[in-house]
Amino acid sequence: MVKIFCLLIPIYTEVLLDRIVAVVEGKAITLSEAEEVARIYNLPLTEAVEWLVDMEIIERKAKEMGIEVEEKEVNEEIRNWLYREGKAPEDFEKGLKEEGFRDLNNFKEHLKKKILREKVSLFLFQKEGWWNEEELKRFYLANPDKCMGEKKVEVYHIFVRGRENDSYRRAERFYRLIKNKKKEERLSEVMRLAKAYSEAPSSKEGGRIGWIGKEELVKEIEEVAFSLPLKEVSPPVAVKNGFHIIFINDIKEREKLPYEMCKEEIMKEYIKERREELLKQWIRKEKKKLGVEVKEVETLKN
Numbered sequence: 664m665v666k667i668f669c670l671l672i673p674i675y676t677e678v679l680l681d682r683i684v685a686v687v688e689g690k691a692i693t694l695s696e697a698e699e700v701a702r703i704y705n706l707p708l709t710e711a712v713e714w715l716v717d718m719e720i721i722e723r724k725a726k727e728m729g730i731e732v733e734e735k736e737v738n739e740e741i742r743n744w745l746y747r748e749g750k751a752p753e754d755f756e757k758g759l760k761e762e763g764f765r766d767l768n769n770f771k772e773h774l775k776k777k778i779l780r781e782k783v784s785l786f787l788f789q790k791e792g793w794w795n796e797e798e799l800k801r802f803y804l805a806n807p808d809k810c811m812g813e814k815k816v817e818v819y820h821i822f823v824r825g826r827e828n829d830s831y832r833r834a835e836r837f838y839r840l841i842k843n844k845k846k847e848e849r850l851s852e853v854m855r856l857a858k859a860y861s862e863a864p865s866s867k868e869g870g871r872i873g874w875i876g877k878e879e880l881v882k883e884i885e886e887v888a889f890s891l892p893l894k895e896v897s898p899p900v901a902v903k904n905g906f907h908i909i910f911i912n913d914i915k916e917r918e919k920l921p922y923e924m925c926k927e928e929i930m931k932e933y934i935k936e937r938r939e940e941l942l943k944q945w946i947r948k949e950k951k952k953l954g955v956e957v958k959e960v961e962t963l964k965n
Contacts (some may be wrong), residue, residue, distance in 0.1 A: 674728060675889050677905060679785065680956075682694045682958070683710050683711055683958065684685040684697050684714065685716050685955065685956060685957045685958060685959045686722065686955070686956045687716055687719040687720060687723075687955050688953050690719055691722060692715045692716065692719065695711045696715055697711040697715060698711070699763070699765075700714050700715055702763040703763040703764060703773065704903070706916055711956060713957075716950070716955055716957065717946050718776050720778070720946055720949045720950065720953070721779060721780055721783050721946070722776070722777075722779065722953075723781055724783070724949060725779055725782070728783070728786060730779065730783060730786060731784050732778045732779050732782065733745065734777045736778055737771050737774050737775050737778065740774055740778065741755070741771075741774070746894065759947070771842065774824075774836075780942070783942065784939065784941065785938060786937040786939045787938070787942060787945055788934065788937060788941055789942040791937075791941060794933065794937075798933075799926070799929055799930060800922060801958070802929060802932075803922050803929050804934070805904055807919050809844075809925075809928070809929060809932045810919060810920050810922070810924075810925040810928060810929055811917045811918065811919055811920065812915075812918050812919075812920050813876045813877060813887070813917060814876070814877075814914070814915065814916055814917050815875060815876050815914075815915045816874070816875055816889060816891075816911050816914050816915075817871075817874050817875075817876045817911065817912045817913040818871075818873065818874075818875050818880075818888050818910070818911060818912075818915070819829040819850070819853045819854070819857065819859070819865075819869070819870040819871050819872065819908060819909075819910040819911075819912055820861070820863065820870050820872055820884075820907050820908060820909050820910065821837050821853065821856055821860065821861040821863075821866075821870055821907070822858045822861050822862050822863035822866075822905055822907055822908075823837070823860075823861075823862060823899075823905050823906045823907075823908075824862045824904060824905040824908070824930040825904075825905055826901070826903075826904070826905065826906075830905060830906060831899060834899035834905075834906035834907075834908055835898070835899055837856050837897060837908050838851060838859065838896060838897070838898050838908050840856065841853055841896045841908065841910065842896055846894040846895075849894055849896060849910065850910070850912055852872075852896075853869070853870055853908075853910045854869030854870060855869075856870075857869050857870025858870075862905070863953070870910070874886060874915070875905075876891070881902060883900055883901070884900060884902070884907055884909060884953045885901055887900050887909050888911065891909065891911045892911070893911060893913070893914050894910075894911065894912070895910070895911055896908060896909065896910045897909040897910075
């Protein structure tokens with residue numbers, strides 16, 4: 664009998680240590696649950712408790728609304744993520760513990776909650792009704808950062824084929840010839856050298872690649888092109904088959920686009936923000952109805 668009692672002590676102690684941090688309609692939320700959420704989503708403990716309370720309310724009310732998430736939806740979301748990231752399923756499962764999840768089932772539980780949250784927010788948004796053009800325009804004017812064109816640079820280059828020392832020395836010489844010119848004379852020097860010596864198709868255009876945005880050039884060249892100041896030239900940039908000399912002739916900084924040019928993007932952003940706003944309002948009302956009790960988390964940890 665004593666032996667059995669001793670075996671039960673660790674289990675009993677663990678139950679005692681797993682304090683209750685919140686109660687939603689009789690459902691207890693424990694400190695260990697909050698600590699797991701805090702670890703996974705990198706949240707302060709108090710925010711993790713709020714996250715759990717919100718999800719408990721969402722899950723309860725979703726049942727009343729007839730909203731549910733099927734296993735196939737969760738699996739489809741995982742497959743889409745693997746495709747976007749170019750990862751193999753075995754690599755994905757290995758990385759879950761590094762992200763704070765216990766195992767694949769634990770990850771699926773959290774993904775299911777995320778999908779359910781999105782479904783409930785969409786339900787609330789659709790229930791509210793659609794918007795009008797004037798409302799979208801007000802949102803556009805109030806959020807200038809939501810409709811910005813990307814930064815672009817006008818790029819010229821000289822390409823020297825080969826990775827031998829001789830190729831590098833040639834590229835370095837072109838760089839010095841351009842660098843030693845006054846800034847207002849550099850473009851003409853780049854064009855002269857490109858037409859005479861560049862081994863790229865752009866040599867016919869004096870080395871002009873044109874206006875370039877992010878992710879339009881190979882990584883090595885893009886990093887240099889978007890870090891160079893106006894009218895500046897780069898030392899030789901190595902790629903797998905040679906060296907590039909990069910020259911930035913002009914820069915277009917990000918600027919606000921006209922409403923008609925980004926109406927579709929504004930609509931997406933408006934829907935996203937409005938759905939989140941409606942969901943938070945709804946959760947606040949439900950908390951008052953249910954009389955949710957939240958403990959002082961930091962006190963419980965001591």
